[in-house]
Amino acid sequence: MKLKYIYAFLFLVFVVSLLVYFSNKGPVDNFVKEFNNSYLSEIEPNGTIIEYDIVAAPSKLNFLGDTETNVWSYNGQIPGPVLRAELGDTIKVNFTNNLPQETTIHWHGVRVPNAMDGVPGVTQDAIEPGESFVYEFIPKDAGTFWFHPHVRSSEQVERGLYGILIVEDPNDPEYSQDLVWVVDDWLIDGDNQIYEAFNTMHDLMHDGRWGNVITVNSQIQPSFPVAHGERIRVRMINVSNARVYKPVFPSINPKVIAVDGMKVADNFNLVNFDLAPGNRLDLDITIPDDFSGDSINAIDTFSKTTYKLASLQVIPEFVDTPDFDLPKNENIPNWTDAKDVEPNVVLDLDAIRQGMQIKWTINSQVFPDVETITLESNKFNKILINNKSTRLHPMHLHGQFFKVLSRNGKEVEEDYWRDTVLVKANESVEIGLVPLDKGLWVNHCHALEHAEAGMMTIIEVI
Ligand SMILES: [Cu+2]
Numbered sequence: 001m002k003l004k005y006i007y008a009f010l011f012l013v014f015v016v017s018l019l020v021y022f023s024n025k026g027p028v029d030n031f032v033k034e035f036n037n038s039y040l041s042e043i044e045p046n047g048t049i050i051e052y053d054i055v056a057a058p059s060k061l062n063f064l065g066d067t068e069t070n071v072w073s074y075n076g077q078i079p080g081p082v083l084r085a086e087l088g089d090t091i092k093v094n095f096t097n098n099l100p101q102e103t104t105i106h107w108h109g110v111r112v113p114n115a116m117d118g119v120p121g122v123t124q125d126a127i128e129p130g131e132s133f134v135y136e137f138i139p140k141d142a143g144t145f146w147f148h149p150h151v152r153s154s155e156q157v158e159r160g161l162y163g164i165l166i167v168e169d170p171n172d173p174e175y176s177q178d179l180v181w182v183v184d185d186w187l188i189d190g191d192n193q194i195y196e197a198f199n200t201m202h203d204l205m206h207d208g209r210w211g212n213v214i215t216v217n218s219q220i221q222p223s224f225p226v227a228h229g230e231r232i233r234v235r236m237i238n239v240s241n242a243r244v245y246k247p248v249f250p251s252i253n254p255k256v257i258a259v260d261g262m263k264v265a266d267n268f269n270l271v272n273f274d275l276a277p278g279n280r281l282d283l284d285i286t287i288p289d290d291f292s293g294d295s296i297n298a299i300d301t302f303s304k305t306t307y308k309l310a311s312l313q314v315i316p317e318f319v320d321t322p323d324f325d326l327p328k329n330e331n332i333p334n335w336t337d338a339k340d341v342e343p344n345v346v347l348d349l350d351a352i353r354q355g356m357q358i359k360w361t362i363n364s365q366v367f368p369d370v371e372t373i374t375l376e377s378n379k380f381n382k383i384l385i386n387n388k389s390t391r392l393h394p395m396h397l398h399g400q401f402f403k404v405l406s407r408n409g410k411e412v413e414e415d416y417w418r419d420t421v422l423v424k425a426n427e428s429v430e431i432g433l434v435p436l437d438k439g440l441w442v443n444h445c446h447a448l449e450h451a452e453a454g455m456m457t458i459i460e461v462i
């Protein structure tokens with residue numbers, strides 16, 4: 001009699017444990033556990049407020065021989081100001097729009113409060129000419145970020161409106177130089193002015209607007225002096241409307257320390273990395289003691305014709321190479337079994353004709369006529385992006401970081417976060433993410449002409 005009760009009790013314990021096991025230990029829950037501590041959910045303010053005044057206005061730039069090119073810029077400079085803050089600082093930007101058009105500022109890759117994200121009609125009203133707006137936020141991540149308008153961006157970014165935001169991590173090692181390389185291309189006409197037709201049929205039928213002049217920090221093939229033995233950090237930011245770069249340094253071996261601002265789990269050599277519009281790369285470069293040439297070139301190898309972007313000019317001076325470990329973030333989840341999980345969102349990328357116009361679509365919808373997609377915060381979400389076209393689409397998600405899981409059904413090993421991923425012709429890419437920051441975040445193609453022609457949707461994180 002007693003024994004029967006004991007057996008019944010043990011059986012019950014067994015069943016309950018099984019239930020607990022399967023309800024808690026599903027792969028998806030494990031993915032969330034694996035994700036935790038990968039990056040901060042909230043950040044403690046340290047009380048410091050870093051305040052900047054930024055004015056967007058027409059100005060002139062001298063970068064093509066003797067002629068002045070009419071541009072639009074932040075504070076009269078291109079690239080715009082490099083804002084620097086430490087992790088925990090509050091950034092306050094008093095922004096004034098002196099452009100002949102309405103505008104906003106979007107903080108690319110920065111996890112800001114939703115109301116600071118700069119998307120008109122979604123998170124704020126567009127800022128009219130002559131009007132001001134205060135952007136204020138505490139960046140939650142240290143790294144290399146940038147900012148640009150989110151109104152008529154194919155025109156406004158092309159005219160020169162972009163700036164840089166660097167959030168310093170006090171734990172980062174000290175490099176002898178911290179260089180910011182803002183890579184852009186410009187479509188320039190015969191009078192050395194910006195070609196005034198935007199969103200042309202040609203741009204829309206192809207991979208957006210690709211320019212005929214490539215600049216780094218608005219200079220053509222600039223060179224930066226370095227000494228033998230120096231260890232420098234180079235932050236490359238692609239602010240082009242649509243051009244993709246594949247940078248290489250043929251004579252040396254740079255290590256990638258961060259992608260899209262966020263430190264990688266495992267440093268890797270700079271090989272075959274597509275730096276699509278929006279993407280950033282942070283490189284750790286040591287100038288070899290025994291380097292025999294006088295310059296180290298950075299070459300773009302994405303297009304058929306390779307092109308020198310910039311160079312490091314090696315001066316005949318020798319310094320001791322600082323010895324420190326490469327910065328990394330070891331808490332990036334592997335999500336190795338994520339391939340077995342069904343995507344909860346599918347995004348089909350394609351183009352349609354509307355009368356005489358070409359529109360770019362996500363799930364056959366043209367922004368702003370889109371149905372909001374919902375993602376649950378603190379849950380593992382998997383998104384499948386299907387490119388049904390033969391064009392390049394660098395897809396950018398606001399407010400969240402994601403990890404690429406597979407390309408064309410094949411698992412890829414990317415031990416880092418991204419906010420932008422290049423989806424190539426007819427390619428399908430699966431990404432995984434655990435959204436933390438709630439609100440309405442747009443997801444769009446960063447080939448700005450495609451975005452302008454409708455390739456944008458809204459993701460609500462609840
Ligand atoms: Cu696109």
